[in-house]
Amino acid sequence: MKPLAISKLYKACKLKEFEFTSTRNLEPLEEIVGQNRAQEAVRFAMAMPHGGYNIYAVGRNGLGKRTMMLRYLNRHAEDRQPPADWCYVANFDEPRSPRVLQLPPGLGYTLKQDMEKLMSRLVKAIPQAFDSDTFLERAESLKNEYSKLQEDELERVAKQAKRKNVSLTMSTPGGYRLVAMHGDQPHTAETFAELTEEERKQFEDVINRLEKKLRRVLRKVGDWEQEYTDKFQLLNQETVESVSGNLIDALQKKYRAHTPVVDYLKGVRADITENLDIFLEDSDEQAAFAYAALDRKMPRRYQVNLLVHRKKEEEVPVVVEDNPTYHNLFGYVENVTYKGTVFTDFSLIRPGSLHKANGGYLLMDAIKVLEQPFVWDGLKRALRSRTMQINSLERELTLSGTISLEPEAIPLQVKLILFGDRETWLLLQNYDPEFSELFRVTADFENEMYRTPESQHMYAKFLASLVVEKELLHLDRQAVARTIEYSSRMAEHQDRLSLHAADVANLLRESDYWARQSGANMIHRPHVEQALSSARYRSSRIRDQYYASIRDGSTMLSTHGAVVGQINALSVLSTGGFEFGMPARVTATCHYGDGDVIDIERDVKLGGTIHSKGVMILSSFLASHFGHTDPMHLSASLTFEQSYGEVDGDSASLAELCVLLSSLAKVPIRQDLAVTGSINQFGQVQPVGGVNEKIEGFFETCSIQGLTGTQGAVIPATNVQNLMLDKDVLDAVKSGQFSVYSVRTVQEAVELLTGKPAGQPNRQGRYPRGTLFGIIQKRLEGLREHERHEAQLERKSEGA
Incomplete structure (x- = not known):
């Protein structure tokens, strides 16, 4: 069997396919690279005007879901109408329920400034108007007019009483008494008792x-007093007006x-007259309250609480909430403590992320949302009702009966984008029936993309966008090629x-660092190589300790010669994101028995379920080849x-089967080869993961013990x-x-490992002599013959 050609072991980039000299010549990529499926999902969700078409972005961490989503939204969000300004103002009819004003972008800030200018003028002008000679003269004249009317009427009654020898006196303020x-x-x-009955009767009648x-x-005087009050109030209104x-x-x-602003201004006009004390009385207490609230603007009653302010030229809001607590998301009402008493008003209402993102997009991490108490239920409630109601969390928990505000709800129009892994997405799908109704669009992010000349060029543009975004040095095309090759290594696939x-x-960041350290004005291939080498060195302490144990012989491995029932298997160890190959010695022994394969790792509970499955499959292979007619x-x-830790995975099942066959046939296995791969019941070799790290791990072991030229890996x-x-x-x-x-x-x-042909069975199921399977078949037949002979002897002894 011939080894693989060098061209099969690494797929290098062909520089002639690159029409650029560096990333400086490339237009940075603004789209989501390699995420056509996710991009289509986002585009569809953005275009749907109906409720419930929020997005759940599925993908493992580090894919750049948030960055790519922000880049896409910032490019396409301007297609929507700019959002509104939102203000809270006093409700003069019901102070506990502040009114909300929805205004075009920028107008909320203008209204706030206009009201502050108005109040700053009235705070000075109204006291001056009421201290003016004109007002004081009119007020005094009005007071004297009604005082004279009152005095004249009472004087007439007093004179008439005096003629009847009766006196009219004031007993209490506003109360009068007639006395004989x-x-x-x-x-x-x-003296009154000394009068005659007739005199007393005469006094009583009078x-x-x-x-x-x-x-x-007195009734007439009361009417005059009300008339005076009305006229004085009218005088106040005229003065204020x-x-x-x-x-x-x-x-x-x-x-x-x-219209809502005009209605509010009408309410302000009426309320100023009814609450002149705010402008006329000593405002030390109000000033102290304002100071405690960190707000010196007076009076607070007529302020405009600009909850959300948009600039006229601002685009549709795209908000990222990294800490989605209840208050950060839904807003809250602050309290002010003054002289031991807690106060609050509409000016202390504070916005949450939902308010800031209203009319646009809100991006959050799904796990963080689910970790915060009551946030998920509140979020679903807001999305269903399409309104935002600011309630204190204490009130939600019913832990406090403190009187608080009930601000008017704000209409909600937002697209919510949650980022999460597939496990969280499946849990929400299975256990929350409302989730599918509120998040109808799933943006499924890919982990990989196909490697073609066109996609490599697109990937180069992606690198250019990272360079621009992170403000790094540009890469020449050799550095781009090395980065693409590294990307294929991460994907564990040449294509x-x-x-x-x-x-x-x-x-790229680390390559930029090494390029700047060397004084280069561009990132070259050696800088990328140095960055990879440095990152590997920082994370390889455990790997180096393992290889040191091979070097000093404490880990027993052999890369020379041939041994029966012993093989080098390849495995991968992951230590905090860094993976390295770790060769391991697997041994097998055979003995007379009933055909079972004892998995020591499983019996001592150090074998995982997948590893145990692999051992059962190789047992099935042995039984189908050597025990289909007679028991083994x-x-x-x-x-x-x-091995002192748990062993899992089936990537060693090929090595385990080969070492079993070696032990059964008593044929030695080459120790200069290491094996990885899983098998099925038909003996076909199946792919495994971490093949690069496994080969490199055995190569390092061979380098430590000395390269002979015959060593290699079987995959x-x-x-x-x-x-x-x-x-x-x-x-x-x-x-x-x-x-x-x-x-x-x-x-x-096994033919490569033992140097013997495995053998093909004939029609009778017999393997040729001299083949590995033929040797095993012969040995098993000998054991069966021995078993039959022993059984005959036992029956004879029983018959005797």
Whole structure:
């Protein structure tokens, strides 16, 4: 069997296919590279005007889902109408329910500025108007007019009473009393008792008549007082109107196209008159409250709380919320503590990410959303109702009965984009019936893309976009070629390119660092190689410790000679994102028994379920080839030597079957070859993962113990397309120091490992003599003959 040609071990980029000299000559890619399916899903969701067409972006971390989505949205979001400004203002009829104003972009800020200018003028002008001589004279005149009317009426009653020898006196403020007089002094109880019955009766009649008249007068005085109050209020209104009327009229004219604003200004006009104390009384307490609220603008009652402000030229909002807590998402109402009392008002309402993204797009991580208490339910409620209601979390939890605000709900029109892995997506699909209704679009991101000359050119543009975005040095075409080859290595396929943008971006950053360290003005291939080497060195401490154990002999491996029942299997160990090949010795022993294959790893609970499945499959292969007519009287045991942790996966099943066949036939296996691959029940070799790391791991082991020129690795033929080996291995293959073989069946593998033909059965199921399977068949027949002989002897002894 011939080893693989060097061209099969690595697929290099052909520089002649690149029409550019560096990424400086390329237009940065603005689309989502290699994500046509996800891009179509996003385009469809953006175009759908109906509710429920939110997006769940599925893909593993590091694919650059967020970056690619932001790039796409920033390019295409301008197709939608610009969102509105949102303001909260006082509700003069119901203070606990502030009103919301929806205004065109930029107008909310203008209204806020106009109201602040208006209030700053009125705060000065209104007190001045009420301190003016004109107002004071009119107020004094009005007061004197009604005071004279009151005094005249009461004086008439008093004179009439005096003629009847009765005095009218004021007993309480606003209360009057009629008293019978005894000369110049009021009658006492004693003097009144000394009067005759007729005199007392006369006084009582007079006082009763006078009381009736006094009540009529007092009612008239009360009407005059109300009339005075109304006229004084009218005077106040005229005074306020003389100061504020023209200013508010100008604002109403300015905002006449916006009915809600005009209605609000009308309410402000009426409320100023009803709450003149805000402008006229000492405002020290209000100033202290404003200071506690970190807001010095006065008065707060007429402020405009600009919740969301858009510039006129601003595009549709694209908001990323990295910490989707309840308050960060839905907004909240702040409280101010003043003199031990907690206050709040509409000016302390604060927006959340949903408010900022309203009319646009909100991007969040699904796991972070699900981790926050009550956020997922609140989010679904908002999406269903298409409104945003600001409620305190304490109220949601019913932990506090504190009186708070109930702001008017804001209409919600947002496209929500969640990023998450497939497991989370499946859990939501299975356990949340509302999820499918609210997130009808799934953007399924690819891990890889096909590698063709056209896609390589597109990938080069993707690299150019990363260079521009990260402000890195540009790459020459050899550096681009090396990066593309590294991408194929990450994809573990010669005809694929990895779309794991995080790894590619990290490689470019580190290459940029080494290029700048060397004083270069562009990233060249050696800088990329140095970045890869440096990253490998930083992560390879455990790998180096393992290879050191091979070097000092504490890990027992042999890369020379041939041994019965012993083989080198290839495995991969992952340590925090860094993977390396780790050769392991697998041994097998045979003994007389009932045909079982004992998996020591499984029996001691160090074997995973997939590994146990692989052992059962090779047991089935043995039974179908050597025990289809008679039972096998030879049992075997398998183990990974010097393995003290769990073993899983079926990539060693080919090696395990080969070593079992060696033990059954007592034919030695070459130790200068290492094997990886899984098998099915028909003996076909199936592909496995990590084939590059496995080959490189055995090559390193052979280098430590000395290269002989006969050493090599055996892999499944279906894994040849996955080969993107390191330069050290390629150089050794070129110089004839190392080889890589591919096999399709178990028969090809054992022939390469043992040097003997496996053998093909004839019509009677007999394998030719001298073949590996023929040797095993002969040995098993001998054991069966021995078993029959023993059975005959046993029957004879029982008959005797």
